Amino acid sequence: MMAESQSGYNVETIRNLFPILNRKVKGRDLIYFDNAATAQKPIQVIEALTHYYSHYNANIHRGLHTLADEATAAFEATRHSIQHFIGAAVPEEIIFTKGTTESINLVASAWGNTHLQKGDEIIISSLEHHANIVPWQMVAEARGAQLRVIPIDDNGVLDMEAFQNMLNEKTRFVSIVHASNALGVINPVEDIITLAHKFDALVLVDAAQSSVHLELDVQQLDCDFLVFSGHKIYGPTGTGILYGKKALLEMLPPYQGGGEMIKEVTFEKTTYNELPFKFEAGTPNIADFIALKPAVDFIQDIGKKNIHAHEDALLRYATEKLETIDGLHIRGNVANKVSVVSFTIDDIHPQDLAILLDNQGIAVRTGHHCAQPLMKRLGIVGTTRASFAAYNTFEEIDIFAQALNKSIKMLK
Amino acid sequence: MQETRSIAAIEQELTEDFAMFETWEEKYEYLIDLGRKLPMLDASFKTDDYKIKGCQSSVWIHSYHKDGLVYFEGDSDAMIVKGLVSLMIQVLSGQKPADIVQAPLSVIENTGLSSHLAQTRSNGLRAMIKQMKLDASVYGASSPQ
Numbered sequence: 001m002m003a004e005s006q007s008g009y010n011v012e013t014i015r016n017l018f019p020i021l022n023r024k025v026k027g028r029d030l031i032y033f034d035n036a037a038t039a040q041k042p043i044q045v046i047e048a049l050t051h052y053y054s055h056y057n058a059n060i061h062r063g064l065h066t067l068a069d070e071a072t073a074a075f076e077a078t079r080h081s082i083q084h085f086i087g088a089a090v091p092e093e094i095i096f097t098k099g100t101t102e103s104i105n106l107v108a109s110a111w112g113n114t115h116l117q118k119g120d121e122i123i124i125s126s127l128e129h130h131a132n133i134v135p136w137q138m139v140a141e142a143r144g145a146q147l148r149v150i151p152i153d154d155n156g157v158l159d160m161e162a163f164q165n166m167l168n169e170k171t172r173f174v175s176i177v178h179a180s181n182a183l184g185v186i187n188p189v190e191d192i193i194t195l196a197h198k199f200d201a202l203v204l205v206d207a208a209q210s211s212v213h214l215e216l217d218v219q220q221l222d223c224d225f226l227v228f229s230g231h232k233i234y235g236p237t238g239t240g241i242l243y244g245k246k247a248l249l250e251m252l253p254p255y256q257g258g259g260e261m262i263k264e265v266t267f268e269k270t271t272y273n274e275l276p277f278k279f280e281a282g283t284p285n286i287a288d289f290i291a292l293k294p295a296v297d298f299i300q301d302i303g304k305k306n307i308h309a310h311e312d313a314l315l316r317y318a319t320e321k322l323e324t325i326d327g328l329h330i331r332g333n334v335a336n337k338v339s340v341v342s343f344t345i346d347d348i349h350p351q352d353l354a355i356l357l358d359n360q361g362i363a364v365r366t367g368h369h370c371a372q373p374l375m376k377r378l379g380i381v382g383t384t385r386a387s388f389a390a391y392n393t394f395e396e397i398d399i400f401a402q403a404l405n406k407s408i409k410m411l412k
Numbered sequence: 413m414q415e416t417r418s419i420a421a422i423e424q425e426l427t428e429d430f431a432m433f434e435t436w437e438e439k440y441e442y443l444i445d446l447g448r449k450l451p452m453l454d455a456s457f458k459t460d461d462y463k464i465k466g467c468q469s470s471v472w473i474h475s476y477h478k479d480g481l482v483y484f485e486g487d488s489d490a491m492i493v494k495g496l497v498s499l500m501i502q503v504l505s506g507q508k509p510a511d512i513v514q515a516p517l518s519v520i521e522n523t524g525l526s527s528h529l530a531q532t533r534s535n536g537l538r539a540m541i542k543q544m545k546l547d548a549s550v551y552g553a554s555s556p557q
């Protein structure tokens with residue numbers, strides 16, 4: 001076992017904030033290494049939910065009473081905190097959705113259906129999650145546009161030369177994942193944005209995996225859209241973020257119609273509300289968005305840099321341990337990664353590993369990770385993926401490595 | 413002879429086999445061993461026509477009909493699932509179509525295997541059993557007895 005390497009980083013104090021970490025699974029202390037799927041929630045988030053429902057549950061933006069005022073203020077406070085979390089210029093640039101998936105669908109639909117012409121090209125990469133493939137396929141098909149895919153090498157690194165050759169005057173949009181959920185590999189989104197803008201193409205960054213690990217500054221990046229999910233940054237499920245440059249969001253038509261998103265409705269004509277409400281039809285997910293703020297605060301209080309340093313140390317420790325296992329191949333074994341270690345083992349199906357690890361109280365993810373084209377490109381059915389968060393420890397990695405060795409022995 | 417024993421009797425015996433093991437390791441090792449010993453499925457049956465869609469692993473089941481009884485062969489790319497395939501084959505292969513169709517099939521739930529896989533609620537296993545019963549009902553309809 002290694003000592004905690006970060007000065008001042010106290011993992012025990014952090015663990016104490018997460019009630020679920022006291023849980024036993026199959027009679028053992030839970031080891032939760034499926035953080036890339038969803039992160040666990042600190043007590044502040046859980047309490048914010050019950051506090052809202054016990055003290056000021058009300059519909060927002062419309063009531064003229066104390067509860068409605070309090071709920072509206074708390075809801076909008078989250079918008080401000082997300083604004084600062086990603087360095088957006090103004091809060092209206094933050095649109096609340098259900099999740100990354102809905103955010104991408106919103107852009108693909110609202111922008112694609114009004115801007116794509118026959119023969120136009122959209123570029124994605126071989127690393128995309130299905131959420132950043134299917135919406136583009138749908139709108140490309142509807143509009144007669146073409147979807148092009150940036151190739152990768154065997155380690156999951158983007159072929160930037162191929163990308164440059166792909167760009168042309170027909171390129172209208174580039175939608176790219178920041179960090180791969182299946183491999184952890186970080187893409188050079190700064191370069192991609194600069195290159196795409198030379199051809200006046202818009203760029204959406206899928207930050208579902210990066211938002212919790214990497215410092216994000218949308219103004220510095222100069223991305224046109226950026227999307228992520230609250231549940232992966234220690235917040236509640238059902239909270240998605242769409243950042244868009246204000247001028248772009250103003251130009252786009254609404255995505256759904258209903259209450260909240262209107263200014264005035266007559267049967268002849270409806271005028272739409274201003275940003276961000278134009279894109280937030282109906283009663284939003286008030287409670288969960290209110291409880292997203294303490295999740296952001298949790299990250300900011302410890303400092304994303306400090307969390308990242310801890311996670312990076314865990315990643316390197318785990319990588320070293322796993323590399324000693326016979327027949328184990330780390331997929332996406334590159335230096336520039338978020339804290340995801342994805343691997344295959346010769347002659348062992350990932351599902352068998354997941355079952356045997358679960359019996360030892362360890363939660364990992366196995367399968368195609370919603371990235372079937374990527375698995376096909378790598379020539380594998382799936383991987384086993386361990387992903388680390390602020391509360392994971394070196395000891396847990398030791399136990400994981402032992403459990404893994406034991407599982408391999410049982411299967412060989 | 414296996415043919416002479418009822419589905420319920422085979423299930424009972426297998427349940428007792430599993431009950432002998434005290435730890436989860438022993439139960440899984442036994443299951444994995446069953447998978448390993450499952451006779452190879454001819455490559456000509458390892459095609460999409462014989463494939464059953466599970467969630468993460470693939471299962472192939474081939475059946476045939478002889479002297480009024482239904483026989484099954486199968487395979488999986490995952491070892492633990494292959495053990496489950498082997499268990500189901502031991503229980504159902506060589507039985508009468510009507511008996512297969514009507515069998516309540518409790519063995520896997522009674523093995524004490526804790527994985528979600530081993531519960532008939534799980535899609536993969538349910539799909540496998542459904543396919544075996546469907547095959548049996550087709551043979552039953554073609555030779556009513």
Ligand SMILES: Cc1ncc(COP(=O)(O)O)c(C=O)c1O
Binds near residue numbers: 131179
């Ligand atoms: C890279 C990436 N994009 C998109 C998504 C979809 O996110 P959600 O399911 O929260 O909408 C995920 C979630 O796994 C992801 O990792």
